[in-house]
Amino acid sequence: MGMATETQYHVLAVDDNFIDRKLVERLFKISSFHVTTVDSGSKALEFLGLVDNDHVNKSSCPPSVPSALHQEMEVNLVITDYCMPGMTGYDLLKKIKESSSLKDIPVVIMSSENVPSRISRCLEEGAEEFLLKPVQLSDVKRLRPHLLKGKSREQNQLEAVQEAQELQVQEQKQELQPVQELQVQEEELKLEEELQEQLVLQESEQQSTQQSNTKRKPVEEFSPERTRPRYNELTMI
Template sequence: MAELSPEVLVHVLVVDDCLVDRKIVDKLLKASAFKVTTVESGKKALEVLGMEEEKLDKPSVKDHDVNIILTDYCMPEMNGHDLLVAVKEDSRMKSIPVVIMSSEFNPQRISRCLTDGAQEFLQKPLKVKDLEKLRSYVKPAVPVPKVGTKRKALVDLMPESNEAERRPCPAGVAVA
């Protein structure tokens, strides 16, 4: 999977057979600063990912361009679960988070998708809070500092006298 830096947008591959739903999700994602590629089927998604059958042995330049896949469950030919399984079985793609969405609430379907590797199962229509979840599923490029890591205190925040004094904790500094 491609490494992300702060200036790089999260690239979402949206897979939905309904043109209206694709356009709504596309606009919602772009308004929240995501890079978006939309396709109308699971088979087209495999092409974008460089996973179509005749190219399975050859790496594609597009292999690691997508950071997360957001797919509808109910689609003809290849449903969202089938796409999920295809991605998770491919050694080059299995690290890409797959989020499935559906307008139908079916507990067995949801459980099956989560068991088979889906990061999340979202109810349609998508909401802005759902989009922030998507961002959190993408692995950051820079490791997040561990709690308790030492940082140098700014000199102007240190007391001038030897007496103990309570000062507000600067942002990002852990206090033990």
């Protein structure tokens, strides 16, 4: 069960040196992480969805990963070499931290040179760690808290998006409520008018029936059957 949870973490490894790149990939895979490797900072940005056109145009090598793949694969940590041609690891770090959509991704810098000023500059810019090459398995284990931190940030962002969506739905319901109430009132008024019309029609029918009965009564009083006995009596006299 623990292994399945660890494989959820996705690491993007950036290094122009093939051997160092494969070493980092192997160490993270041993630790049950999913790893994607690229050989330049520009390709890393392309994978992350933040294309740097200047560096891409200057690069003669095609991207080693599909440009749209970042939309399907979530990156939980970026580990990059400091010294690379074109775009250094420090430049890549700055690009990531300047991006509103990528700034929460933990970034780790690695280098074969132990230069204090370089280390300080990277840490001040937002790097989580500065590792000296060759990277060891113990270094990878040290990075696990940063992966967890990156996951918690993403979870908070997801919850914030869900809350915003729920708030939007509530606002839409509030906007529709007066319209729905008005529709109900109109339906009630229409029903009341129909009932009133039925009552008026019933009263009219009742009055018509009463008038018909009233006319029939005088006719019955003057019928031949009623006058004939009186006529016979007069004749006998």
